[in-house]
Amino acid sequence: MSSAVGSDALAGLGASEPKARRARFIDRGFRWVTLLIGVGLIALLIYMLVDLTAGGWRTFSRFGFGFFTGTTWNPVRGREQFGALPFIFGTLVTSLLAVLIAVPISVGLALFLNQVRGLLANPLAVFIDILAAIPSIVYGLWGLFVLKPFLDSTVEPFLIATVGKVPVIGVFFRGKAQGPDMLTAGVILAIMIVPIITAVSREVIAVVPRDLREAALALGATRWESVRVAVLPYARNGIVGATMLGLGRALGETIAVTMVIGNVPKIGWSLLQPGATIPSWIASSFREASSVGLHRSALLALAVTLVIWSLILALVSRILVRKTAEQLGEPGEDEPVSVARLGTAG
Amino acid sequence: MSKMEVVDLNAWFGINQVLHGINVSAESGSVTAIIGPSGCGKSTLIRCLNRMHEEVRQARVEGKVLFDGVDIYGDDIDPAAVRRKIGMVFQRPNPFPTMSILHNAVAGLRLSDEKLSKAQMRERGEKALRAAGLWDEVKDRLDAPGGRLSGGQQQRLCIARALAVEPEVLLLDEPASALDPVSTLRIEELVGELKERYTIVIVTHNMQQAARVSDWTLFMLFGEVVEFGPTPKIFTSPDDQRTDDYVSGRFG
Amino acid sequence: MSAAGILQPVRGSRRIKDLAYRGALWCCVAIAMATLGVIAFYVVKRGISALSVNFFTKEPASQLHPEQGGIVQSFIGTGIIVGIASLIAIPLGLLTAVYLAEYGKGRLASAIRLTAQVLLSVPSIVAGAFIWTVVVVAFGNFSAFAGGLALVVLMWPIVARATEEVLLLVPQDLREGSLALGLPRWKTIMRVVVPAAGAGILTAVMLAVARALGETAPILLTALGNDFINTDPLKPTDAVPLRIFSDARTPVPGLHQIAWGGALVLLLAVLLLSIGARVLSVRQQKRLA
Numbered sequence A: 001m002s003s004a005v006g007s008d009a010l011a012g013l014g015a016s017e018p019k020a021r022r023a024r025f026i027d028r029g030f031r032w033v034t035l036l037i038g039v040g041l042i043a044l045l046i047y048m049l050v051d052l053t054a055g056g057w058r059t060f061s062r063f064g065f066g067f068f069t070g071t072t073w074n075p076v077r078g079r080e081q082f083g084a085l086p087f088i089f090g091t092l093v094t095s096l097l098a099v100l101i102a103v104p105i106s107v108g109l110a111l112f113l114n115q116v117r118g119l120l121a122n123p124l125a126v127f128i129d130i131l132a133a134i135p136s137i138v139y140g141l142w143g144l145f146v147l148k149p150f151l152d153s154t155v156e157p158f159l160i161a162t163v164g165k166v167p168v169i170g171v172f173f174r175g176k177a178q179g180p181d182m183l184t185a186g187v188i189l190a191i192m193i194v195p196i197i198t199a200v201s202r203e204v205i206a207v208v209p210r211d212l213r214e215a216a217l218a219l220g221a222t223r224w225e226s227v228r229v230a231v232l233p234y235a236r237n238g239i240v241g242a243t244m245l246g247l248g249r250a251l252g253e254t255i256a257v258t259m260v261i262g263n264v265p266k267i268g269w270s271l272l273q274p275g276a277t278i279p280s281w282i283a284s285s286f287r288e289a290s291s292v293g294l295h296r297s298a299l300l301a302l303a304v305t306l307v308i309w310s311l312i313l314a315l316v317s318r319i320l321v322r323k324t325a326e327q328l329g330e331p332g333e334d335e336p337v338s339v340a341r342l343g344t345a346g
Numbered sequence B: 001m002s003k004m005e006v007v008d009l010n011a012w013f014g015i016n017q018v019l020h021g022i023n024v025s026a027e028s029g030s031v032t033a034i035i036g037p038s039g040c041g042k043s044t045l046i047r048c049l050n051r052m053h054e055e056v057r058q059a060r061v062e063g064k065v066l067f068d069g070v071d072i073y074g075d076d077i078d079p080a081a082v083r084r085k086i087g088m089v090f091q092r093p094n095p096f097p098t099m100s101i102l103h104n105a106v107a108g109l110r111l112s113d114e115k116l117s118k119a120q121m122r123e124r125g126e127k128a129l130r131a132a133g134l135w136d137e138v139k140d141r142l143d144a145p146g147g148r149l150s151g152g153q154q155q156r157l158c159i160a161r162a163l164a165v166e167p168e169v170l171l172l173d174e175p176a177s178a179l180d181p182v183s184t185l186r187i188e189e190l191v192g193e194l195k196e197r198y199t200i201v202i203v204t205h206n207m208q209q210a211a212r213v214s215d216w217t218l219f220m221l222f223g224e225v226v227e228f229g230p231t232p233k234i235f236t237s238p239d240d241q242r243t244d245d246y247v248s249g250r251f252g
Numbered sequence C: 001m002s003a004a005g006i007l008q009p010v011r012g013s014r015r016i017k018d019l020a021y022r023g024a025l026w027c028c029v030a031i032a033m034a035t036l037g038v039i040a041f042y043v044v045k046r047g048i049s050a051l052s053v054n055f056f057t058k059e060p061a062s063q064l065h066p067e068q069g070g071i072v073q074s075f076i077g078t079g080i081i082v083g084i085a086s087l088i089a090i091p092l093g094l095l096t097a098v099y100l101a102e103y104g105k106g107r108l109a110s111a112i113r114l115t116a117q118v119l120l121s122v123p124s125i126v127a128g129a130f131i132w133t134v135v136v137v138a139f140g141n142f143s144a145f146a147g148g149l150a151l152v153v154l155m156w157p158i159v160a161r162a163t164e165e166v167l168l169l170v171p172q173d174l175r176e177g178s179l180a181l182g183l184p185r186w187k188t189i190m191r192v193v194v195p196a197a198g199a200g201i202l203t204a205v206m207l208a209v210a211r212a213l214g215e216t217a218p219i220l221l222t223a224l225g226n227d228f229i230n231t232d233p234l235k236p237t238d239a240v241p242l243r244i245f246s247d248a249r250t251p252v253p254g255l256h257q258i259a260w261g262g263a264l265v266l267l268l269a270v271l272l273l274s275i276g277a278r279v280l281s282v283r284q285q286k287r288l289a
Helices: A004-013 A018-063 A085-115 A121-133 A136-161 A169-173 A182-207 A210-218 A223-230 A232-252 A255-261 A278-288 A295-329 A334-345 B042-048 B079-085 B101-105 B118-131 B151-164 B181-194 B207-213 B231-236 B241-247 C003-007 C013-048 C053-057 C072-103 C107-121 C124-139 C144-169 C172-180 C185-196 C198-214 C240-248 C253-288
Strands: B004-013 B016-026 B031-035 B059-067 B086-089 B169-173 B199-203 B216-221 B224-230
Touching (some): A018 C072, A018 C107, A018 C144, A018 C185, A085 A182, A085 A278, A121 A182, A121 C253, A136 A169, A136 A182, A136 C198, A136 C253, A182 A255, A182 A295, A210 A223, A255 A278, A255 C240, A278 C124, A295 C107, B042 B199, B086 B151, B181 B199, B181 B207, B224 B231, B231 B241, C013 C253, C072 C107, C072 C144, C072 C185, C072 C198, C072 C240, C107 C144, C198 C240
Parallel strands (some): B031 B199, B031 B216
Antiparallel strands (some): B004 B059
């Protein structure tokens, strides 16, 4: 359009006007800024993983697989020995104990919340959310000054006197009741992971179609039977996924565990002895880790181990929860087609 | 020269072609209605007139839309400038929830680069609200939130908002279909008042409304123009049998 | 199942199992509520006696008379550390959410979401270890700034994901209405969409701050703690969780009481923010509906 009339009309709409060009520049610039910031998040994660791995590399290359199987941890210069097994052991023991205690309770809560509407359900859900919001330092403090004395004076002597005497499993409950121990750490962790396992289990159970359960009830099944037959089999994968999430949370928990576990790199059979987990050890020894020498690198190697485990657990959990949703979340295949048919027939 | 002219317009959503070779025009100071059954492409067509269609993912347009003889899809054309000249009101009233009535009315001015004083804003806001027939009802509560009005009032607020930026064409995409009959009538009256100053294109699924309100009518089917002509003709003696079937209610 | 089977009353072992099931569920509920009750009880009971004017206004006194002192340096320190973290993480999180909700629909957006998910599942001590090597060791000392950065690693993904959800809830009509007025996309986002999502974004921020207030491990490795007030962000700084941690591990009962006081204040602050966020979120949903 080169005529005068044409260019007048264009004058209002032209994109190469300085005003229009500036506006487009700002618009595009804004998009780029938000994109770069998003990329920045990815860069942050990569930087973190690379930095930790690079830091721990000296330890991995020096000790190789022995890092994971060694039982001695000696940062003294000249005689460095870094074996992470005691911490791996402590982490696994406390986390598994936590899961063992937490999962039945969480699944029970999830089932309860799912079937009860009204008066009791809401307060309970709120309480569980409050439990989830309590900072770990508060759990640690309470665990140290309330739970531990209680366990030391009542539960543990009881366990020592009863289960402790039984052959085979008794070996888990030997030793002194006093003092920091892994049992207390396990119990505190259990309390801390109940909210998340409950939340995810609730979601998973809610996805199970009501019809199945109602059909079972209509046939005269008891509540337990209907749950056993129409809910649990379908929700099972998801509940396992929820458990993994809880496990992941448990093995990363630092402060509450540090305060009650004693931080002693020991491996033994009894739950009633002190121990150490990977996070609690990092938290308690970082101050002595000087920049020269292998000590800092060893702690970073521990951190890397922790990251790898959490990521694997998170990944597996996500796959499991999604698998459950896929199996159950599909609406009847017939619905969309028939509605569409009704639409065009007019 | 027509105020707006559509020449061989084709439009796609992804791989689905929804408009096929549309040719139609709108004269200055007239009201053109677009009618047709659900899914015939009315909304898509009107959205091509102010370049809103391309805001959707994977939407594509080919052909020309001329505004005062200039193709708005030309290479050197700024879509935002197009939309300031060709305003739009949507099916569901969408006032900005966090703004007051006055601020809603002048939103197009406040948020653009125009530097206007508070007094100027008030003046333009009043002008737009009067033009939309809403001023008397809201002049005492201009600072109240825009969302508190009734449906019909909200829609007139949206019309005021569109008018405040002083467009030359006003596109109405089923503006009354979400409203009650009384509000609908109000909107139709408003269209009658507005057509003196603006060129109006209105999409409607209500044939009686099209007959009442428009000077020209475009009947579409499956993304194509079936018939385009003066409203009285379309509704009493259309050329195409399909048009006749539609307007006498035999289908749709 | 025969008709006779359906119509017969449930008895015997079936009934017992069902009763046991119902009983077990109620037990779980009782355990959960009792646990919360016991925790709340002790925190309040032991914490309240520590609260005094001194507690909020003075630095720690001698170990012989800890009740004459307080932990004002912890409150100030928490304010500085969480303040630094919020100043950085909130804008970054908001803009990340804007990209995810308004612009990115492709693979990059999925990658960013996945990254946020990963960062959220990594234990917080790892964030601390990361900043420890990058900032503390590199610059030679612990600092509030390093503490803030460690919290940014945790807060950024929270703000981003929570804000993205809220932005996606804003109806498309609003965006269209704004674009149809000839407004550019960035103004549509920042002046129309974001304000419309206002309360929801505030909710996301409150949740992120509540999380940051309660974290101990990441700031332990980066800010270290301090017995005195420190306002220099480049020096070691105390924070309420750090003070609770160190006071609890001393043998002095007076300091234990101070620890409980800190825990009570911390718990109240975190709960207020979390519950406030929940209330705001419900109201926001009603408003947009």
